[in-house]
Amino acid sequence: MSRTPSRAAAALRALPWVGPALVLIAAIVGFPAGYMLWTSTRDLSAYGADRGAAGWANFRKLFALAELPRILAHTLVWTVAVVVITLVLSAALAQFLNKDFPGRTAVRLAILVPWAASVVMTTTVFDYLLDPDVGIANRFLVDIGVLHRGFGFTKQAGPAFLVAIGVAVFVSIPFTTYTILAGLQAIPAEVDEAGRVDGASGWQRYRYLTLPQLRSAMAVATVINLINAFNSLPILQVLTGSIAGFDADTTTTLTFKLIRQNQQLATAAAMSVLNFALIAVIIAVYVKLIRPAGEETR
Numbered sequence: 263m264s265r266t267p268s269r270a271a272a273a274l275r276a277l278p279w280v281g282p283a284l285v286l287i288a289a290i291v292g293f294p295a296g297y298m299l300w301t302s303t304r305d306l307s308a309y310g311a312d313r314g315a316a317g318w319a320n321f322r323k324l325f326a327l328a329e330l331p332r333i334l335a336h337t338l339v340w341t342v343a344v345v346v347i348t349l350v351l352s353a354a355l356a357q358f359l360n361k362d363f364p365g366r367t368a369v370r371l372a373i374l375v376p377w378a379a380s381v382v383m384t385t386t387v388f389d390y391l392l393d394p395d396v397g398i399a400n401r402f403l404v405d406i407g408v409l410h411r412g413f414g415f416t417k418q419a420g421p422a423f424l425v426a427i428g429v430a431v432f433v434s435i436p437f438t439t440y441t442i443l444a445g446l447q448a449i450p451a452e453v454d455e456a457g458r459v460d461g462a463s464g465w466q467r468y469r470y471l472t473l474p475q476l477r478s479a480m481a482v483a484t485v486i487n488l489i490n491a492f493n494s495l496p497i498l499q500v501l502t503g504s505i506a507g508f509d510a511d512t513t514t515t516l517t518f519k520l521i522r523q524n525q526q527l528a529t530a531a532a533m534s535v536l537n538f539a540l541i542a543v544i545i546a547v548y549v550k551l552i553r554p555a556g557e558e559t560r
Contacts, residue, residue, distance in 0.1 A: 295538060301531040308525035320532040329508040329516075336423070337492070337512040341544075344430040344491040345484060351431065352438035352483070353476075357468070359439065360446045377436035385500040388429050392416050416501050419509030426501045426510075430494055438483045445479025446472070481552050485545055492541050513537050 305316040324330065359370055376384060391399040394412030403409045416422045449472060457467040495514050502510035503518070511519065513533060520530035 298531060298534050298538070302528070302535045304528060304531075306528040306531070308527070310527055316528060320528040321536075323526075323529050324532045324536065329511075333508055333511050333513055333516050336510070337514075337540075340423070340427065340430075340498075340512050341488065341491045343427050344434065344494075345487045347427070347431045348434040348438050348487055349480065349484065352435050353442055353480075355435065355439045356442035356446055359443055373436050373439055375436075376433045379433075381433055381494075381496045382500060384433055385429050385497045388425065389416055389500055392425060417505070419502065419505050419507070422502045422505060423510045426497050429497050429501065430491060433497075434487055434490065438487060441483040441486075442476060442479050445476045449475050477552065481549070484548065484552075488544060488548070489541060492544070493537070513540070 302320055303316055303318070305313040305319070307313060355373070359366065359373070391397050392415040394400055394414045394417065397412065400409070400412040400415075404412060414421070415425050453471050453475070454467055457471045462470070493514055495518060498510075498512060498515045499518060503515060508516070508519075514537065517530050517533045517537065520526045520533060
């Protein structure tokens with residue numbers, strides 16, 4: 263009678279195969295994260311000189327910032343808005359691209375352009391398009407009578423923040439669309455046909471037949487977009503970085519300002535640790551929520 267190997271024995275047998283990957287993960291992720299945590303407990307000068315241990319003083323200084331609650335709220339709005347809007351638009355676009363129509367290949371290739379281009383370059387193009395003095399978009403709105411004069415879409419905190427959300431969605435749609443499209447193409451055509459025979463409407467077939475089978479693809483797309491949106495410095499820095507104050511800042515741009523403007527390297531390190539903890543908790547909660555019903559924890 264064969265005995266089921268213990269989990270420890272199975273792990274030891276798998277170690278030679280997964281060992282190199284674990285070492286690589288430790289080198290690329292583990293060491294930088296550990297060094298970041300260690301740095302957050304040091305007393306650093308404005309030039310990065312280590313003046314000794316600081317304990318939790320850097321975190322106390324960080325949480326004493328009057329702007330921190332508002333910046334955390336901005337981060338929540340930014341992340342949720344970008345991820346949700348991206349998923350909704352990408353799901354609709356993937357459904358369209360899954361149909362057979364003339365020129366489908368060309369359209370699919372065109373969708374990749376925002377993803378292939380540099381994020382900084384794409385953001386800078388939008389910044390110039392919306393410039394109140396020389397922006398083509400502003401000039402067009404003035405010419406058709408929508409505006410009396412150019413409006414500073416990227417010169418004020420509120421509009422600039424909304425523009426940043428739009429740009430983030432624009433550059434996130436290609437990857438998300440292709441991820442969902444891959445999930446759609448893995449669903450057998452017979453599933454939709456069976457729903458059609460049973461008299462289900464198009465929305466009912468999508469909601470009750472297609473969407474449940476897209477769960478894995480949607481989960482991957484959501485996690486990647488959460489990480490990208492939460493840590494998106496280029497878009498926010500280009501569009502809101504020059505705005506005085508903290509009215510359009512997230513935790514990521516706050517870290518940059520602490521380093522560049524205030525030269526508070528130790529506080530910035532504490533902010534980085536907080537960022538890391540926040541995104542880890544968000545992803546852990548999301549993965550827990552999307553786990554299929556009845557799946558056992560291993």
